[in-house]
Amino acid sequence: MDGQPIERGQRLSRAAAQRLSLYLRCVAGWPTDGDKMVPSRRIADAVGVSDAQVRRDLAALGHLGQRGIGYDAKELAAAIRTALGIDRGWRAVLVGAGNLGRALLKYQGFRAQGFDIVALFDCDAAKVGQEVAGLKVEAASTIAARVTELNAELGVLTVPAEAAHAVAAALTEAGVRGILNFAPVVLKLPKQVRLVTVDLAIQLEQLAFRVQHGDDDDE
Amino acid sequence: MDGQPIERGQRLSRAAAQRLSLYLRCVAGWPTDGDKMVPSRRIADAVGVSDAQVRRDLAALGHLGQRGIGYDAKELAAAIRTALGIDRGWRAVLVGAGNLGRALLKYQGFRAQGFDIVALFDCDAAKVGQEVAGLKVEAASTIAARVTELNAELGVLTVPAEAAHAVAAALTEAGVRGILNFAPVVLKLPKQVRLVTVDLAIQLEQLAFRVQHGDDDDE
Numbered sequence: 001m002d003g004q005p006i007e008r009g010q011r012l013s014r015a016a017a018q019r020l021s022l023y024l025r026c027v028a029g030w031p032t033d034g035d036k037m038v039p040s041r042r043i044a045d046a047v048g049v050s051d052a053q054v055r056r057d058l059a060a061l062g063h064l065g066q067r068g069i070g071y072d073a074k075e076l077a078a079a080i081r082t083a084l085g086i087d088r089g090w091r092a093v094l095v096g097a098g099n100l101g102r103a104l105l106k107y108q109g110f111r112a113q114g115f116d117i118v119a120l121f122d123c124d125a126a127k128v129g130q131e132v133a134g135l136k137v138e139a140a141s142t143i144a145a146r147v148t149e150l151n152a153e154l155g156v157l158t159v160p161a162e163a164a165h166a167v168a169a170a171l172t173e174a175g176v177r178g179i180l181n182f183a184p185v186v187l188k189l190p191k192q193v194r195l196v197t198v199d200l201a202i203q204l205e206q207l208a209f210r211v212q213h214g215d216d217d218d219e
Numbered sequence: 220m221d222g223q224p225i226e227r228g229q230r231l232s233r234a235a236a237q238r239l240s241l242y243l244r245c246v247a248g249w250p251t252d253g254d255k256m257v258p259s260r261r262i263a264d265a266v267g268v269s270d271a272q273v274r275r276d277l278a279a280l281g282h283l284g285q286r287g288i289g290y291d292a293k294e295l296a297a298a299i300r301t302a303l304g305i306d307r308g309w310r311a312v313l314v315g316a317g318n319l320g321r322a323l324l325k326y327q328g329f330r331a332q333g334f335d336i337v338a339l340f341d342c343d344a345a346k347v348g349q350e351v352a353g354l355k356v357e358a359a360s361t362i363a364a365r366v367t368e369l370n371a372e373l374g375v376l377t378v379p380a381e382a383a384h385a386v387a388a389a390l391t392e393a394g395v396r397g398i399l400n401f402a403p404v405v406l407k408l409p410k411q412v413r414l415v416t417v418d419l420a421i422q423l424e425q426l427a428f429r430v431q432h433g434d435d436d437d438e
Contacts, residue, residue, distance in 0.1 A: 017428045021421040026405060046405050085431025086424055099322035106318060109403045109420035115427075154426060178430040180423055184328045186245060186265050194429040198422050201328035202240040203415055204399055205305055207373060208334075209236045210413040211397040212304025 012060070017084060019057055022047045024080045027073050039070035081114075089114045093147055093176075095167050096158030097122040097130065097137045100182055104156060105133040118150045123163055140167065147174035157181045231279070236303060238276055241266045243299040246292050258289035300333075308333045312366055312395075314386050315377035316341040316349065316356045319401055323375060324352040337369045342382055359386065366393035376400045 012020070026046040027038060040058065044051040058064055058071065061079045065071035081087040092110075094101055094117050104110070105117060120135040121143055122128065130137045138146060147155075155171035157164055157179060164183035171179055178194040181187055189195050231239070245265040246257060259277065263270040277283055277290065280298045284290040300306040311329075313320055313336050323329070324336060339354040340362055341347065349356045357365060366374075374390035376383055376398060383402035390398055397413040400406055408414050 012428075012432070014425070017425060018421070021418075021424045022405065024424075025403065025418065025421070029404075046407075048405075048407075084424055084428045086427050090423075090427050092423070099318045099325065103318035103322055104419060107419060109418075110423060113420045113424060115420070115423050153430065154423070156423075178426045180426050184244065185248075186241065186267075188267075194426060196422055196426040196429070198417065198419075199240075199244065199328075200323060200326060200417075201332045201334070202237070202244070203417050204309075204311070204329060204334050204373070204375075205240045205303055205332060206233070206236060207397045207399050207413060207415040208305050208309050209231075209303045210233075210415065211372065213231070 012083060016057055016060070019047070019049060019053070020080045020084055023054065023057070024077060024084070027071075027077050027080075030073065036073060037066070037070035038073050038076065040065070042070075086114050089116055090154055091116050091118050091150060091152040092154035092156055092180075093117065093119040093121065093143070093150065093152045093171075094156040094158065095121045095123075095140060095143065095171070096160075096163075096182075097124075097127050097132055098158060101156075101158040102132050104158060105135065115154075117156070118152055119146055121146075123159065123167070140170070143167075143170045144174040147171065147176060153177045155179045157183055159183055161185045231302060235276055235279070238266070238268060238272070239299045239303055242273065242276070243296055243303070246290075246296050246299075249292065255292060256285070256289035257292050257295065259284070261289075305333050308335055309373055310335050310337050310369060310371040311373035311375055311399075312336065312338040312340065312362070312369065312371045312390075313375040313377065314340045314359060314362065314390070315379075315382075315401075316343075316346050316351055317377060320375075320377040321351050323377060324354065334373070336375070337371055338365055340365075342378065342386070359389070362386075362389045363393040366390065366395060372396045374398045376402055378402055380404045 023043050026043055040054040041051050044054045061083050064076060064079055092115055094104060097120055120132060120137050121140045122137050123140040127137045128139050153176060155176040157167055159167050161183050164185045168179055168187050172189055172193050181195060181197045184199050184201060187195060242262050245262055259273040260270050263273045280302050283295060283298055311334055316339055339351060339356050340359045341356050342359045346356045347358050372395060374395040376386055378386050380402050383404045387398055387406050391408055391412050400414060400416045403418050403420060406414060
């Protein structure tokens with residue numbers, strides 16, 4: 001539990017950032033009785049990585065925890081949020097009011113983690129004006145104006161593959177800084193716009209790969 | 220484009236397997252004029268990794284491609300499918316007939332990649348009997364019997380967090396070999412059952428992290 005504190009902005013690898021997200025999910029989900037300490041072993045077991053890995057990852061966040069005792073759950077959650085950049089709220093817009101878009105809007109986890117979906121767009125005029133989870137569907141043609149007005153930084157794409165490039169271009173044009181893409185296409189974005197793609201068929205392929213080949217890496 | 224062919228069953232890293240999925244998505248999506256050759260540079264550009272990385276990954280699949288010319292698109296797609304274990308069909312069941320489950324059922328990508336969702340279950344008696352994308356919703360209590368009957372190997376979980384553990388246990392009991400989990404919980408499964416978890420809030424966290432810290436790794 002030693003180590004130099006990571007500076008805000010210092011590089012954390014993607015793999016480390018993903019593990020931190022998982023640690024946070026565990027720690028934040030456990031009941032705490034006031035100042036309860038969490039041993040690294042408990043986090044390691046829950047996430048399925050080695051104890052040493054957890055201690056290494058958390059050491060990079062600064063002087064957290066007490067040797068032989070563990071980490072203060074609240075302090076740990078706060079340190080992880082800071083390292084990931086989610087110690088503040090993020091405003092996002094969602095494009096695509098189909099089943100997937102509706103599922104994401106109703107998904108409680110986003111708001112709990114500080115993500116606020118502030119507008120919903122669709123390319124289909126027939127859907128415009130419908131209400132979904134408290135948001136009115138707006139026309140995709142208004143994306144540029146509304147993203148600026150709402151000061152949204154992130155865009156979530158749940159449109160069909162054939163619409164994805166045009167909508168991503170509109171979001172980029174509108175000034176979003178990051179896009180979470182669920183369409184099964186490889187988007188090319190300007191360097192200043194970050195991209196995370198969740199290709200659902202690829203997730204199933206990866207599962208098949210692990211079943212087929214008996215992969216037993218740490219999850 | 221040299222290298223020893225990878226034996227079926229030989230270990231491929233998870234990262235390499237994910238890149239192969241992306242290469243496949245690109246190559247399979249491009250129009251081919253008969254025996255058109257695809258240069259590694261074109262794949263590299265589309266996926267956003269280095270040319271050398273593509274060549275290294277593909278060299279591991281055996282003697283594919285011709286130096287200075289490229290890869291035969293069809294042969295390449297077949298080799299990647301074999302390496303990933305998706306050169307055969309996979310039968311899956313889906314549990315959770317909410318918006319996310321419906322989105323996945325209607326998603327064409329699964330069938331195109333050889334994944335056949337053969338049954339749909341829900342814990343809510345009110346949904347049992349409804350038809351979604353050609354499947355009738357069945358009671359979750361029948362999972363064990365139906366998975367065996369249908370010879371399904373994979374389970375897809377789109378139930379709320381609080382139901383996830385029980386449903387995962389039922390699927391495991393029923394003998395599935397892998398679970399694709401969308402519930403925001405960390406599941407613990409017996410060693411012989413593979414798990415891929417897609418936590419949608421984690422994907423947004425990772426996007427926020429990349430925006431915040433200006434991450435510019437290869438996507």
